[in-house]
Amino acid sequence: MSKATGSKELTGATRYKSGVLEYKQMGYWQPDYVPKDTDVICLFRITPQPGVDADEAAAAVAGESSTATWTVVWTDRLTAADNYRAKAYRVDPVPNAPDQFFAYIAYDLDLFEGGSIPNLTASIIGNVFGFKAVKALRLEDMRIPVAYLKTFDGPPTGVIVERERLDKYGRPLLGATTKPKLGLSGRNYGRVVYEALKGGLDFTKDDENINSQPFMHWRDRFLYCMEGVNRAAAASGEVKGHYLNVTAATMEEMYERAEFAKNLGSVIIMIDLVIGYTAITSMSKWARKNDMILHLHRAGNSTYARQKNHGINFRVICKWMRMAGVDHIHAGTVVGKLEGDPLTVKGFYDTLLEPHTPKKLEHGLFFDQDWASLKKCMPVASGGIHAGQMHQLIHHLGEDVVLQFGGGTIGHPDGIQAGAEANRVALEAMIMARNEGEDYLAKGPEILAKAAKSCKPLQHALDTWKNITFNYASTDTVDFVPQATPAR
């Protein structure tokens, strides 16, 4: 789809004459290039500045995310520069967006350090996003070669082993975030944990911004939460957990908190995305060494993941996090209060859970991706969901997911235990109906009403939230309608 005809790649001495060349002339646009199996391939959505043609903009992005600088340097000739140069090899128009196009750029494997998300991202999203020749730039998807994936450990536990450790099969897991997020003392905080877990949830959770503030020291939080967890485990005969957030200012502090969580017998700890890729990978290694499930809250991601024309698509964050190695990641609810178009979310979930994700443009997946035996990462659905949506949640999100009902548990009119029980009964009734071959999506409300007959808390939950929906148009949607074939 190149619309440019102008300058061609220069070779030999002319290529390295001092001065400024177009990126295309420097060799960053190679329309005949066939990517190798070992190449990292990136798909960027580029909005060029007026007057910059598509292949020059693509070449510029390739250049600025790999070897180029603004002027020719003779020291390139001390290297096998052709090899290290990233190659933009294809540009496609974006359906219904005439000012944008998709650029495919291939990077040689040797450009990246093994096992290092920071190194990978420093190249690919390093300088290039501020580059003046493009008005906006978004990293939509990446194809990570098997060779590179094999240098990563991936999730320390994975969905399969997590389920075996928890002895919970055949249904989504249930969780809730302690509310209010801020201000509770340790003792009051642990009360919420106990009530919710005893009522029937599998997990409770710290919120992303609960660390160690004046109202509650982190050790207090850990001690009281574990009292709640163990009391609930004894009351139910089930394994229970609370995601203890170990996010802190320094690695040393995070390790200390994680160690304390381990000593108290917690099955799971939690970190925030804002701690950075290095810290996430370090905590993943720690979790692997200490039999710990690692939960990641995607705090901050919407600052760069939500807008369609600039930033990073969340599916790329999903890929990086599966590589860096987290066991849980918040990935959208479809029906809840946070951003999430159903098809886009399906793409996120597949990216986290599948051993192989085939190219599927209508889900926003631009490449065949073999996951090279990296474990499955459990998606977490959280934010504005309640028991009355159970049929839709199971339909959209499947079985391997943690459904987090924070308000939907703690805000129950009869109390937290009742809220938890309502959610658990709704879930079990829906799974049972699904397995019995019922059309559970169509008959969802009917199935819930029937289950509520022998469960008053569920009846009250249904009455309380029956009209709550969040029907806003998503900003981050897929560009291809189902059945669309990509233009070449």
Added chain:
Amino acid sequence: MHENPRNMTQGQFSFLPPLTDDQIKKQITYAISKGWAVSVEYTDDPHPRNSYWEMWCQPMFDTKDAAAVFMEVQECRKVYGNLYIKVNAFDNTRWRESLAMSFIVNRPKVEPGFGLARTEAEGRTIRYRISSYATDKPTGKRY
């Protein structure tokens, strides 16, 4: 105070009223339709981390019909009618190779539940020990 319907809620359907035989058969039918191997296990030690309940029989890999599995459930109930019995479904496809379902189909008449013992350790650390009250007695005398 709000009370859980039961004090041992392991498995997929423990918050629902006890499954009828017909409901059990429907769940088994679902498992068979997925190509999963169904098994029957029982225990007198329902500790949440007791991974190895006794196998009533080998997992049934080539069963065509739920009645065959249900026959084993019935036989197991005849012998261990006052213990916990669960039905599991195992999915041996690559990337799972683990249980796909697990639900309780039989409970003791009296379920004494679990005790929680606390041991104070350094600082304010507490070490917790959970055990079924039933396992205070030797096997064979628990339920």
Added chain:
Amino acid sequence: MSAKSDTPPASDEFDLEAEFRRSNVQEVLDKLDRELIGLQSVKQRIREIAALLLVDRARRQLGLETGAPTLHMSFTGNPGTGKTTVAMRMADILKNLGYVRQGHLVSVTRDDLVGQYIGHTAPKTREVIKKALGGVLFIDEAYYLYKPENERDYGQEAIEILLQVMENQRDDLVVILAGYADRMETFFRSNPGFRSRIAHHLDFPDYSQGELFQIAELMVAHQQYKLSPGAITALKEYIPLRMKQEHFANARSMRNAIDRAKLRQANRLFEKRATKLTRTDLMTIEAEDIRQSRIFAEPDKKRG
């Protein structure tokens, strides 16, 4: 998926014809006609059973009183009279009408059910039953289960388990007992429990000479061979001779005869391999391929 229905009668009408068409039972009956020559009396009985079940289903749907139908059967007749084939079609019919869930046929003999040692039989029998549940269990030469001459015979244990399942799990399993008519009669006399649980007795008559010839012809055609005029005459002479021999097994003996004729034809063609063969040569069974049978050489010797 038993034929039970708790719903009250929706209307007072029932379209038997529509229900019959929906069930595809006619297709099964047609298939049976294509597969098996003759057997008019057996086919008639099967049509009757199908009709009975169809009407039973209609009565249930209209809320009329019907007992749980007993569907266990006995198929008596000499070897090679089509019992197994009919059992398979019967399983199809029962499945199409909703009287068994899966419609598969598990065919066993005593050795599959009865063990050699104490404690061996019950699990063996249960395994077989587990395989057959949801379908049809076909027990060939069922009378071998009962050996009155041996007091310690474990067959009795298998019989007891079978009787229990036949009584208590009528929704789950249909049992067909098969064997020679006279021995089955003795067996039922000493095991009245079985007789009382069997609803349908089907007797499979021996084939007539003409039918056996038709069967042989059909087999030949199926395998893309043909009989020369001489071979037809030879086969027509062969059949009555074979029928007088020991171990005569109706259709099965015809299959064996055709197999041996094919062997001789191949040998004959191989002998004259120097000459070019035509398609017709490769297809044709000649009189000599049949007449070389020992039956023509020693017609009085009782050999197989």
